[in-house]
Amino acid sequence: MIGFCRSNCLGSTVYPAFFFADLRYDNVCDAKSCPRDDRLEVDQFIDHINKFENWFRKLNEQTAHQRDVETTEGNVSSCTQAFNERHQQLTILIEKKLEQYSDFGGGCPKDLKAAIRHSLLAPAKRLRPTLVLLAAEACGGDVADAMPAACAVEMIHTYSLIHDDLPAMDDDDLRRGLPSCHAKFGEAVAILAGDALLAQAFEVISRDTSPSEVAVKCCVELSTTAGALHLVGGQADDLDAEQRDDLAGSDLERIHRRKTGAMIISSLRMGAFVANADAGMLEKLTIFGENIGLAFQIVDDLLDFSGDQTKIGKSLGKDSQSEKLTYVKLYGLDESKRKADKLIDDAIESLKDFGTNGHPLIGLAQFILNRTY
Ligand code: GRG
Secondary structure, eight states: OEEEESTTTTTTTTSHHHHHHHHHTTOEEETTTOTTOOEEOHHHHHHHHHHHHHHHHHHHHHHHHHHHHHHHHHHHHHHHHHHHHHHHHHHHHHHHHHHHHTTOTTOSOHHHHHHHHHHHSSSOOOHHHHHHHHHHHHTTOOHHHHHHHHHHHHHHHHHHHHHHTSTTTTOOSEETTEEOHHHHHOHHHHHHHHHHHHHHHHHHHHHHSSSHHHHHHHHHHHHHHHSTTTHHHHHHHHHHHTTOSOOOHHHHHHHHIIIIIHHHHHHHHHHHHHTTOOHHHHHHHHHHHHHHHHHHHHHHHHHHHHOOHHHHOSOOSHHHHSSOOOHHHHHHHHHHHHHHHHHHHHHHHHTGGGGGGGHHHHHHHHHHHHOOO
């Protein structure tokens, strides 16, 4: 009977390349001529082929996986780098413009101006204005055209922080690493500083954004988001939630989508409006914003539980130590982190059609997930 000599194929199941080398060198033999009578029968040979096929398939899968990991890691690190570089450059431009907008000439009462500038120009991440500018760039628009909307959203955000820190709300003396506005200037001036920033945001967009149809779209977007349906409504829900012990995960999500998520989404949408983005781009940026907005809040809860107060610049542990419902209390640390990971993955997926134009935004999504401040 014809078989295949095992004498030279011994390593073949472990190292199949040798096995094929054996075939190439024609190690076929029969029982009589094989000195060690050491033949492989046909079914054993087929078994070897199958093992080889499995080995080869696994090798291919591993190589493909390795390639994917390298590609993804390469992309992720290039997106992180793209974001870090652009974030630094844009922060300088944003802060220069905020400085100009809060100059007011001689017309603004001294204390009020000092209170506004204390809060507005304090060290901060400038995430929302950066989102406006990066969204505009991702849609082929220009930073200069989007700058008024970017500054406006930072003004609204700063007003909300000033009012949130008041004794009637969260009652906090530390914000952005400095005494909160009312702690330094008194409650009345802090309330007025917040009011002035809220009004100025719409002054800046309507006067400095062109064409006027785009300015109107941005004003409608931002005023809706800053109002009773979203930011203020979310804050009212949040205050109400402190008195309740029957809240579920869906309630928590609803509060944060309104209070934190909506401003993040609107920042992206305003950037898209300024760049004349098409409906498809607007939709994808909105989905991106929904996902990073919720992830931002989950990470905020994680940082409240285990962050470094000196890095973050606001009081920590208040939410975790109070009765207030947080993601960490509801789901625990690991599950909260998993939820944030999944949201960021979904966010990144929604930007895949933007190509390299979307890379800084993808880097920003990674920053939100990994931030320590
Ligand atoms: C008073 C109308 C009104 C609303 C208050 C935004 C808000 C609603 C309250 C702020 C309190 C808080 C901790 C909210 C959750 C997340 C959040 C908005 C944090 C602060 O934003 P960051 O981390 O801060 O972007 P910086 O200082 O970097 O801008």
